[in-house]
Amino acid sequence: MIQTGKKPIRLLTLLAILSISLVVNLPGLAVTPMLATLSDVFPHTSQLEKQMLTVLPNLLIIPFVLISGKLSLSRHKTAIVVAGLVIFTACAILYLIADSMTELIIISCLLGCGAGLLIPLSSGLIADAFAGKYRMKTMGIKSGISNSSLVIATFAVGWLSHGNWHLPFLVYLISVIPLLLAFRLKGIDTTEPQSTPTGSTSSQPTSQPGVSHGFYVGRIWALIGVYAFITFSCIAITYYCPFLIEKKDWSASFTGTVTAIFYLFMLIPGFTLPFFINIMRKGTFVYCAMLMTVGVALFAFVPETWTMCVGAALIGLGYGICQPLIYDKASVVVTTANKATLSLAFVLAANYLAIVLTPFIIDGLRPLLSHPSSNSTFAFTLCFFLLIGYTVLTFFLRNKFAFSISKDYYGSK
Secondary structure, eight states: OBOOSSSOBOHHHHHHHHHGGGTTTOTTTTTGGGHHHHHHHSTTOOHHHHHHHHHHHHHHHHHHHHHHHHHTTSSOHHHHHHHHHHHHHHHHHHHHHOOSHHHHHHHHHHHHHHHHHHHHHHHHHHHHHOOHHHHHHHHHHHHHHHHHHHHHHHHHHHHHTTSOTTGGGGGGGGGHHHHHHGGGGGGGSSOOOOOOOTTOSSOOOTTSTTEETTEEHHHHHHHHHHHHHHHHHHHHHHHHHHHHHHHTTOOTHHHHHHHHHHHHHHHHHHHHHHHHHHHHGGGHHHHHHHHHHHHHHHHHHOOOHHHHHHHHHHHHHHHHHHHHHHHHHHTTSBSSGGGHHHHHHHHHHHHHHHHHHHHHHHHHHHHHTTOOTTOTTHHHHHHHHHHHHHHHHHHHTTTSGGGOOOGGGTOOO
């Protein structure tokens, strides 16, 4: 039996919960390496059509994440998971028989819908089954699995794309694994009473100002803002690193190297989160902000091959530590446990919204700040100064809920 801080669960149930994380990061991102191949297969398609293949799934994820969160208020979470996995698996099969870019785009949209149903529950079921430091540790493992799956799928797509152009879409069939294990989820549909939110010093009655419709309003908005901001600041690597490398006349393959390092160091903390918490303790969010700031500074001011690799590692590490902690906090900003998944849905929707809006925000600010489009370091310079302000904020608010770490998570010496 696996200790959870609540009622112990069986190993197979834990595997069923964690297996959902295998698919949540794949829509859109996993097929990015094969876009060049699709250009050869469909030579008359526009650049916009190829971009829609990766952008639309992430865009459609947002409303379906919120729909999933709302549906989770019922006691039929397993049914929602199964529905999402069935859609995901069906799309994987349809990809293998598609023969036009229009069909690929439509299937990608359906894939985003299926993933949107799964994303909040991949964390919400952990919130239902685990509590305290057990929940924090499991959230880290969940984050590590989802990021590992993305890295492996990206490499697999690159390798499979040298054969039949349909083959890379086989990576989406990984959804069969959680689908086969889904029957083990039924025992955790019933949640237990909600505990006091992490970082608070006393319980708060639901009638107290600041609590509305079962949510600690200020706290959930703080988490939404923090997660959206750090995603915005870090995802700039994937959007603007290729332009910086092109400006330097380096090999285009170096973009893949930098991106791989970023995702590698983002997944490492997921499997070792308690280790980092024990080292950083109360200053965890402050140190992570510093890591991200230094990493972005290397891109902005000393863009050389080795500095960009180090910078990608620092940014990925800082972001990778914060991500599961935000999930953990989002699961306890409610006064009733059955709303934990809905709370996670709000926070996760903000994350995907930041992913979609980042290039529009940065490119929109460029002319306002009088920076020409030829300036390849503008995005990193902008994020650097924003992260300085964020670091200062985390320091002065390190004892507030959004940036605090419970002593239960690292103990006392």
